[in-house]
Amino acid sequence: MTVDLTTPVLTATSIRRRHEWPFYLSAGVLALAVIAAVFAPLISPYSPSETDFSAIWQPAGGAHWLGTDQLGRDLLSRIIYGARPSLLGAIALLAIATVLGVAIGITAAWHRGWVDTALSRVTDVMFAFPGLLFVVLVIAVFDRGQLTSVLGMALAYAPAIAKFTRSIALEEITRPYVDAYRLQGVGGLVLCVRYLLPNLLPTLVGYLVVLFGEGLMSLASLNFLGFGSQPPSSEWGLMVEEGRTGVIQGIVGPALVPGLTIALVVVATNVLGVRLSDKLAVRR
Amino acid sequence: MIALRRLGAMVATLVISSFVIFGGMYAAPGDPVSFLIGNPENMTPERIAAVRAEYHLDLSFISQYLIWAKDLLQGDFGSSMVYQQPVTDLLGTRLPVTLSLVTYAAVLFIVIGVFLGVLSALRRGTAVDALITGVTTFATSIPNFVVAVVLISVFAVKLRWFAVSGPGEGFFGRIHHLTLPAIALALGAIAVVSRVTRQTMVEQQTLDHVEAARSYGLSSRKTVLRHVLRNSLGPVITMCGLILAGMLAGTVVVESVFGLNGIGSLLVEAINTHDFPVVQAILLYMVIAYMVVTILVDLIYPLLDARVLAGSES
Amino acid sequence: MLLEIENLVVSLRDTQILRGISLQVGTGETVGLVGESGSGKSTTARAALRLFPDHAQTDGRVSVAGVDMLSAVPAEVRRVRAGEAAMIFQAPRTALNPVRRIGDSATERLVHVHGVKRAAARTKIAGLFEEVGLRDPERLLKLYPHQLSGGMLQRVVIAAALSIDPSLLLADEATSALDVTTQAEVLALLRRLRAGRDLGVLFITHDLHLAAAYCDRVYVMKDGQIVDHQPGATIFEDPGNEYTRALADAVPKLPEREMEVRG
Numbered sequence: 046m047t048v049d050l051t052t053p054v055l056t057a058t059s060i061r062r063r064h065e066w067p068f069y070l071s072a073g074v075l076a077l078a079v080i081a082a083v084f085a086p087l088i089s090p091y092s093p094s095e096t097d098f099s100a101i102w103q104p105a106g107g108a109h110w111l112g113t114d115q116l117g118r119d120l121l122s123r124i125i126y127g128a129r130p131s132l133l134g135a136i137a138l139l140a141i142a143t144v145l146g147v148a149i150g151i152t153a154a155w156h157r158g159w160v161d162t163a164l165s166r167v168t169d170v171m172f173a174f175p176g177l178l179f180v181v182l183v184i185a186v187f188d189r190g191q192l193t194s195v196l197g198m199a200l201a202y203a204p205a206i207a208k209f210t211r212s213i214a215l216e217e218i219t220r221p222y223v224d225a226y227r228l229q230g231v232g233g234l235v236l237c238v239r240y241l242l243p244n245l246l247p248t249l250v251g252y253l254v255v256l257f258g259e260g261l262m263s264l265a266s267l268n269f270l271g272f273g274s275q276p277p278s279s280e281w282g283l284m285v286e287e288g289r290t291g292v293i294q295g296i297v298g299p300a301l302v303p304g305l306t307i308a309l310v311v312v313a314t315n316v317l318g319v320r321l322s323d324k325l326a327v328r329r
Numbered sequence: 330m331i332a333l334r335r336l337g338a339m340v341a342t343l344v345i346s347s348f349v350i351f352g353g354m355y356a357a358p359g360d361p362v363s364f365l366i367g368n369p370e371n372m373t374p375e376r377i378a379a380v381r382a383e384y385h386l387d388l389s390f391i392s393q394y395l396i397w398a399k400d401l402l403q404g405d406f407g408s409s410m411v412y413q414q415p416v417t418d419l420l421g422t423r424l425p426v427t428l429s430l431v432t433y434a435a436v437l438f439i440v441i442g443v444f445l446g447v448l449s450a451l452r453r454g455t456a457v458d459a460l461i462t463g464v465t466t467f468a469t470s471i472p473n474f475v476v477a478v479v480l481i482s483v484f485a486v487k488l489r490w491f492a493v494s495g496p497g498e499g500f501f502g503r504i505h506h507l508t509l510p511a512i513a514l515a516l517g518a519i520a521v522v523s524r525v526t527r528q529t530m531v532e533q534q535t536l537d538h539v540e541a542a543r544s545y546g547l548s549s550r551k552t553v554l555r556h557v558l559r560n561s562l563g564p565v566i567t568m569c570g571l572i573l574a575g576m577l578a579g580t581v582v583v584e585s586v587f588g589l590n591g592i593g594s595l596l597v598e599a600i601n602t603h604d605f606p607v608v609q610a611i612l613l614y615m616v617i618a619y620m621v622v623t624i625l626v627d628l629i630y631p632l633l634d635a636r637v638l639a640g641s642e643s
Numbered sequence: 644m645l646l647e648i649e650n651l652v653v654s655l656r657d658t659q660i661l662r663g664i665s666l667q668v669g670t671g672e673t674v675g676l677v678g679e680s681g682s683g684k685s686t687t688a689r690a691a692l693r694l695f696p697d698h699a700q701t702d703g704r705v706s707v708a709g710v711d712m713l714s715a716v717p718a719e720v721r722r723v724r725a726g727e728a729a730m731i732f733q734a735p736r737t738a739l740n741p742v743r744r745i746g747d748s749a750t751e752r753l754v755h756v757h758g759v760k761r762a763a764a765r766t767k768i769a770g771l772f773e774e775v776g777l778r779d780p781e782r783l784l785k786l787y788p789h790q791l792s793g794g795m796l797q798r799v800v801i802a803a804a805l806s807i808d809p810s811l812l813l814a815d816e817a818t819s820a821l822d823v824t825t826q827a828e829v830l831a832l833l834r835r836l837r838a839g840r841d842l843g844v845l846f847i848t849h850d851l852h853l854a855a856a857y858c859d860r861v862y863v864m865k866d867g868q869i870v871d872h873q874p875g876a877t878i879f880e881d882p883g884n885e886y887t888r889a890l891a892d893a894v895p896k897l898p899e900r901e902m903e904v905r906g
Contacts, residue, residue, distance in 0.1 A: 546725030
């Protein structure tokens with residue numbers, strides 16, 4: 046599981062010559078994933094739930110470009126259809142966690158004093174819970190499913206985002222324009238939302254993109270354990286779990302193909318995230 | 330004193346966490362009794378009465394919490410709804426496997442992680458550095474369950490070097506069986522530790538006392554050991570501590586994939602069978618374990634860098 | 644000649660840091676090297692120990708006690724660093740390893756470069772601590788750098804530098820980070836030590852008045868070149884060129900009377 050969620054994205058400052066191809070390649074990978082998610086019915090060769098017991102555990106090639114699983118379902122189609130729950134889950138997770146985290150972070154940074162202390166204590170408590178625990182509690186109480194797993198994970202990631210937002214907000218608030226607006230009588234809420242937040246976005250975006258990758262992995266882990274998306278969904282983590290039965294008998298495709306897909310997408314988001322941070326940092 | 334404040338914060342966190350864990354019972358939809366019993370088939374009047382009595386459900390929320398907490402402090406973590414055994418017994422049988430696994434993984438990630446970090450720092454800018462950095466970045470992008478499945482398919486199924494599942498018998502059998510799981514668990518950590526070590530060492534190398542040491546003829550080897558590495562220990566060990574603390578809670582996936590009967594798989598089982606007391610106990614254990622490790626790290630840090638004690642000295 | 648630099652050229656990538664520096668320091672002399680920041684004076688001092696920035700290209704001759712540092716084998720270079728010349732840095736707090744005790748850092752030269760037994764090294768350092776004016780040396784050995792003041796730390800550094808009986812001291816802005824009173828004390832200490840041990844001192848500073856008052860001869864540097872070279876006593880009366888005059892004028896003028904005191 047992820048370890049330290051508050052580390053600001055490490056930038057590759059010592060590299061002199063910039064190779065741009067990782068950036069474009071990653072953008073390409075992510076674009077493919079998004080296209081798969083949005084246009085699944087149009088580009089998928091088969092239906093993801095179409096079984097064919099005469100062609101179980103087929104290797105890649107021929108009619109099935111990536112092979113089939115233990116029920117004869119085409120892996121490529123399942124991967125394509127699986128992009129939707131996989132990506133949507135991570136996006137939802139990030140969206141909820143960000144809204145919560147940013148709200149708490151900015152509130153703490155803006156009001157300071159006892160509000161800050163109280164909120165910081167609460168986030169510290171949530172921090173003391175290793176991320177997984179929160180989710181486990183939520184799932185144990187509210188039962189499994191995509192909704193509960195996403196909500197639980199969002200609660201687990203929110204403190205980290207809150208901490209990060211708070212620290213960058215504290216620094217941003219010291220800039221002159223904040224005082225200028227304050228003197229003009231602009232209210233706290235308006236100031237924070239209309240003027241402060243947009244200036245925090247560049248730094249935040251790089252961080253969030255990397256967090257997206259981590260969230261994707263965490264959700265996939267939950268789904269792998271059966272606590273999130275349920276069959277017949279072809280969410281990628283779930284696909285790995287279903288492919289396990291074949292591994293013991295030497296058929297690794299159904300388990301490895303979705304696993305590597307996850308890895309590829311996460312690598313792409315990491316590369317993108319680091320490059321974005323670099324470019325946005327330079328602009329400042 | 331700073332130590333007392335930290336301790337106070339820890340205790341407060343523990344209390345609040347226990348409150349939240351305890352309260353989960355009430356957050357569930359439906360009433361606590363049916364939630365606890367789970368399986369509607371078991372909801373006989375006798376069962377209901379027994380559960381109500383055992384959990385003092387007729388008392389107020391606070392009273393229930395206090396009784397629960399008191400029991401905890403005396404080592405009574407309640408009984409499993411499914412096994413009808415004290416939870417502490419269950420934990421007792423499962424804990425050794427998890428601890429062995431985490432210890433093994435810890436040895437791996439600390440030794441290999443620091444080694445790779447030192448290597449890439451000393452060979453900064455060369456192909457070795459680029460290779461290590463590239464591999465470690467990739468390693469952090471692979472979820473550990475994928476790593477686990479890959480390891481099984483390559484080393485257990487195809488090459489038959491290792492068993493596919495099970496914790497193994499005897500000391501050497503245990504080590505043999507736990508190797509693949511430990512690697513799966515440690516891989517991400519190796520990458521993080523390697524990166525942090527490299528970063529810290531590169532930063533330390535720019536400091537004046539390193540140049541000063543070279544200026545009076547101290548050999549490269551000794552300069553690196555006595556000035557760069559020694560000064561990097563603080564942040565590196567702190568990171569290792571944090572990782573270890575998180576790892577104690579993160580064995581769930583690896584245990585499931587490798588069929589290990591540790592705390593992690595017990596947790597999965599308990600969730601699947603709606604055995605809430607067991608879930609509660611495991612969550613508590615995880616919070617406590619996390620805190621113990623972080624306290625230990627806090628205690629060790631001043632031994633590595635005396636400056637943190639500066640508040641109490643002249 | 645203790646230190647002889649002849650036409651030293653140092654360049655890094657496309658910039659020339661030093662463009663042909665020549666200077667000399669003899670035994671028993673205190674020679675000043677004055678310049679603004681960026682003039683290259685620190686680079687010059689470090690050249691005596693062959694401490695150049697990574698990837699720098701060098702040309703010329705740098706001779707310390709007869710050894711040409713630029714062409715010598717690594718073992719010779721280490722020998723000079725370990726026994727002939729010692730550098731004292733500007734900020735004593737950062738020049739000492741913050742996580743090690745004073746005793747550990749101060750005896751590092753003796754124990755880890757010269758192989759002296761730890762007990763013997765500690766005794767020698769304790770003696771040197773007393774010589775540089777530090778009271779209660781035994782207690783100091785057990786403390787950490789952050790527990791001492793800047794002035795005391797600089798004395799520790801000087802004592803450690805002396806522990807290997809060098810013949811050349813390179814003081815790179817050694818007093819610039821100290822308050823005025825401490826600065827005067829350390830300067831007096833250095834003068835006393837130089838006389839008592841027959842050292843040669845290269846004294847680097849940005850303060851021309853200080854150099855003029857303290858040093859026997861003064862070199863003035865600008866943009867990697869030596870632009871003036873005069874005895875300290877005369878450099879104000881007859882500045883060799885425009886730049887020296889500008890440096891002298893940059894500081895509020897001292898009344899005539901005070902200039903005579905330093906005779």
